Amino acid sequence: MDEEYDVIVLGTGLTECILSGLLSVEGKKVLHMDRNDYYGGDSASLNLTQLYRHFRPNQEPPAELGRDRDYNVDLVPKFIIASGELTKILVHTDVTRYLEFKQIAGSFVYRDGKISKVPSTEMEAVKSPLMGLFEKRRAKKFFEFLQGWKDEDPSTHQGINLDKDSMKTVYEKFGLEAGTQDFIGHAMALYLDDDYITKVARPSYERIVMYTSSMARYGKSPYIYPLYGLGELPQSFARLSAIYGGTYMLDKKVDEIVLGPDGKFVGVKSGGETVKAKQVIGDPSYFGAGKTDGEGGKVRVIEEGKVVRAICILKHPIPGTEDSDSVQIIIPQNQVGRRNDIYIAMVSSTHNVCAKDVYIAIVSTIVETDKPELEIAPGLNLLGQISEKFVTVSPLYTPTSSGVDDSIFVTRSYDATSHFETVVDDVHDVWRRVVGKDLELKKREVEVEA
Amino acid sequence: MMMQKNSSAWLWVLPLYYLRKLYPPPPPPPSNLHRNLMSKQFQFKLVLLGESAVGKSSLVLRFVKDQFDDYRESTIGAAFLTQTVTLDDGAAVKFEIWDTAGQERYKSLAPMYYRNANCAVVVYDITQSSSLEKARTWIRELQRQADRSIVIALCGNKADLEERRQVTQEEAKKYAEEEGLMWSETSAKSGDGVQEIFTEIAKKLPLTALPSARSGAARPAGGARAGVDLNRQAGANPGGDACNC
Numbered sequence: 035m036d037e038e039y040d041v042i043v044l045g046t047g048l049t050e051c052i053l054s055g056l057l058s059v060e061g062k063k064v065l066h067m068d069r070n071d072y073y074g075g076d077s078a079s080l081n082l083t084q085l086y087r088h089f090r091p092n093q094e095p096p097a098e099l100g101r102d103r104d105y106n107v108d109l110v111p112k113f114i115i116a117s118g119e120l121t122k123i124l125v126h127t128d129v130t131r132y133l134e135f136k137q138i139a140g141s142f143v144y145r146d147g148k149i150s151k152v153p154s155t156e157m158e159a160v161k162s163p164l165m166g167l168f169e170k171r172r173a174k175k176f177f178e179f180l181q182g183w184k185d186e187d188p189s190t191h192q193g194i195n196l197d198k199d200s201m202k203t204v205y206e207k208f209g210l211e212a213g214t215q216d217f218i219g220h221a222m223a224l225y226l227d228d229d230y231i232t233k234v235a236r237p238s239y240e241r242i243v244m245y246t247s248s249m250a251r252y253g254k255s256p257y258i259y260p261l262y263g264l265g266e267l268p269q270s271f272a273r274l275s276a277i278y279g280g281t282y283m284l285d286k287k288v289d290e291i292v293l294g295p296d297g298k299f300v301g302v303k304s305g306g307e308t309v310k311a312k313q314v315i316g317d318p319s320y321f322g323a324g325k326t327d328g329e330g331g332k333v334r335v336i337e338e339g340k341v342v343r344a345i346c347i348l349k350h351p352i353p354g355t356e357d358s359d360s361v362q363i364i365i366p367q368n369q370v371g372r373r374n375d376i377y378i379a380m381v382s383s384t385h386n387v388c389a390k391d392v393y394i395a396i397v398s399t400i401v402e403t404d405k406p407e408l409e410i411a412p413g414l415n416l417l418g419q420i421s422e423k424f425v426t427v428s429p430l431y432t433p434t435s436s437g438v439d440d441s442i443f444v445t446r447s448y449d450a451t452s453h454f455e456t457v458v459d460d461v462h463d464v465w466r467r468v469v470g471k472d473l474e475l476k477k478r479e480v481e482v483e484a
Numbered sequence: 485m486m487m488q489k490n491s492s493a494w495l496w497v498l499p500l501y502y503l504r505k506l507y508p509p510p511p512p513p514p515s516n517l518h519r520n521l522m523s524k525q526f527q528f529k530l531v532l533l534g535e536s537a538v539g540k541s542s543l544v545l546r547f548v549k550d551q552f553d554d555y556r557e558s559t560i561g562a563a564f565l566t567q568t569v570t571l572d573d574g575a576a577v578k579f580e581i582w583d584t585a586g587q588e589r590y591k592s593l594a595p596m597y598y599r600n601a602n603c604a605v606v607v608y609d610i611t612q613s614s615s616l617e618k619a620r621t622w623i624r625e626l627q628r629q630a631d632r633s634i635v636i637a638l639c640g641n642k643a644d645l646e647e648r649r650q651v652t653q654e655e656a657k658k659y660a661e662e663e664g665l666m667w668s669e670t671s672a673k674s675g676d677g678v679q680e681i682f683t684e685i686a687k688k689l690p691l692t693a694l695p696s697a698r699s700g701a702a703r704p705a706g707g708a709r710a711g712v713d714l715n716r717q718a719g720a721n722p723g724g725d726a727c728n729c
């Protein structure tokens with residue numbers, strides 16, 4: 035290992051794998067290491083043995099759950115927005131050839147004690163109890179306004195300035211009720227809290243358009259999901275990196291981040307050897323996350339809140355979801371007197387993530403109190419009987435410096451949003467810091483077909 | 485905008501319905517499925533395994549492009565190729581060939597690699613007995629990790645280097661018989677035995693199996709996977725074949 039690399043990447047989570055894939059394609063010499071003997075880090079999908087080793091080290095997986103290898107349980111609940119930024123990267127890098135996707139069957143919102151489907155067809159819209167007759171007419175005018183908006187054509191603006199007026203102004207112009215605002219802001223724009231209402235309307239407009247165009251793309255919901263779990267995503271980018279010469283080492287403990295006298299990154303010490311590189315990228319766990327005693331060197335991240343996640347194994351679909359094989363359920367904060375929404379993401383054997391007749395639901399939210407598990411109770415209560423439950427409270431870390439001075443670039447933890455858009459934001463951000471210019475997605479050369 | 489003549493007021497309560505008209509969903513797969521079943525084309529995932537430098541990539545290069553390169557670098561770049569074999573009965577078997585891309589070197593091959601592999605070619609170098617040992621390790625790994633129906637072929641490469649032979653035919657053949665594997669020798673350099681090994685594998689694959697989503701059975705070729713196809717742009721020319729594999 036006395037070779038020198040351009041970049042050492044620590045941790046094989048999705049963010050790191052996208053970065054090492056893209057860097058390798060650019061011709062950088064990349065060494066990618068992970069302390070675990072599996073790919074994916076915090077965004078891995080685990081089989082039963084790994085899942086129990088992770089959460090209940092002293093317990094064997096119950097035999098009734100079936101075969102170990104049928105399971106790919108995500109640690110972080112996220113779906114891919116069909117017309118979102120991750121999809122663009124997947125298509126541009128051609129890693130789609132290693133992956134197969136299915137739609138998420140439905141999207142539901144919680145309202146007044148029960149859940150209703152976000153309409154995806156005319157019939158569903160007509161029948162939807164989410165709005166009354168007159169409110170539907172008002173909502174129609176609102177959506178037509180958004181859909182008809184053209185920046186360059188003031189006649190489509192109806193007196194609104196998306197870059198100056200707040201979303202509140204827009205809602206008021208169309209006279210939308212609070213419940214409809216909840217629906218639009220949380221189930222469509224996918225905001226976790228209500229802060230967006232007082233901010234300028236443009237980002238909300240963009241999110242709603244992205245949601246509706248994603249919904250329109252495949253029909254049932256705005257989301258798609260990779261067969262065999264989200265852990266396939268980092269693996270596919272790792273393969274991309276390897277194909278372009280990236281070196282992969284799993285099960286490799288990182289002892290030390292070695293610095294030069296000037297405080298700049300020199301190399302990574304592992305198993306008594308130091309591998310040198312010009313730059314290092316890594317997830318927060320390699321840079322002191324959660325450690326106060328300085329173990330593993332200087333702490334380079336700070337905590338910005340916590341997420342509570344409960345992975346629940348069910349033997350039935352979620353009640354009230356028309357027996358859907360996969361769903362998202364959003365409990366808008368207002369409905370349960372909170373500041374942040376509660377999310378439920380459920381997938382099943384249709385997605386090759388568990389045995390037949392088993393359903394995996396993850397309930398999550400941003401922690402607001404010192405009793406996080408109680409906070410997700412409104413979500414857990416919707417699931418019916420829960421066979422197994424694994425609860426984690428994960429701090430969200432963010433880097434304390436840009437890395438430009440010491441060549442150490444730290445990525446962010448996986449947040450509470452229900453999709454990967456912020457992960458892609460982080461990829462762009464790290465890329466800019468590491469490479470010094472914006473990431474441009476070029477379509478990879480298509481390989482020879484005989 | 486986009487108001488249609490015969491729409492009821494209901495049609496516009498939410499934008500989804502008319503958005504669907506703006507971005508028509510991709511055409512449903514059955515037409516494709518039908519076409520591929522009619523032309524009897526089947527697609528199978530084939531993975532290559534074996535010690536470094538035994539000639540995995542050379543075998544693929546010979547099979548796919550009928551070329552050989554004496555000074556081949558360790559695999560970088562094209563590690564995903566396709567090639568079609570036509571059997572005597574007219575059935576076309578398309579191999580989707582995965583090369584390891586070096587990820588196995590530090591025991592870091594991703595589970596994705598074996599996932600749904602229909603067949604594996606485990607290669608050793610007849611001039612290196614240690615490479616047969618390594619091949620045995622890979623075969624054990626496949627038996628543990630891969631789909632139970634996987635067809636495994638053990639392949640002794642560099643048969644042109646007879647004078648430097650360390651692994652006898654008898655030894656390898658006996659082992660293959662014990663484990664129920666196909667076995668043959670090849671030379672990626674001369675081309676001997678290369679086409680044959682892939683054709684033999686094609687014959688062994690269950691062409692009767694109903695194509696289903698990555699269940700270990702054959703998939704219909706032509707990108708007609710059961711799921712959603714991201715490469716098919718919304719609103720793209722319907723019927724346009726977005727397969728790029």
Ligand SMILES: Nc1nc2c(ncn2[C@@H]2O[C@H](COP(=O)(O)OP(=O)(O)OP(=O)(O)O)[C@@H](O)[C@H]2O)c(=O)[nH]1
Pocket residue numbers: 534535536537538539540541542543553554555556557558559586641642643644645670671672673674
């Ligand atoms: N004489 C002879 N040389 C061969 C044959 N096949 C491959 N080689 C040579 O063996 C070397 C290694 O071949 P590769 O195809 O790169 O081997 P590989 O198994 O793909 O190696 P990695 O990618 O490192 O795992 C090259 O120098 C080839 O030219 C063969 O049949 N006969």
Ligand SMILES: [Mg+2]
Pocket residue numbers: 540541542558559583
């Ligand atoms: Mg090779």
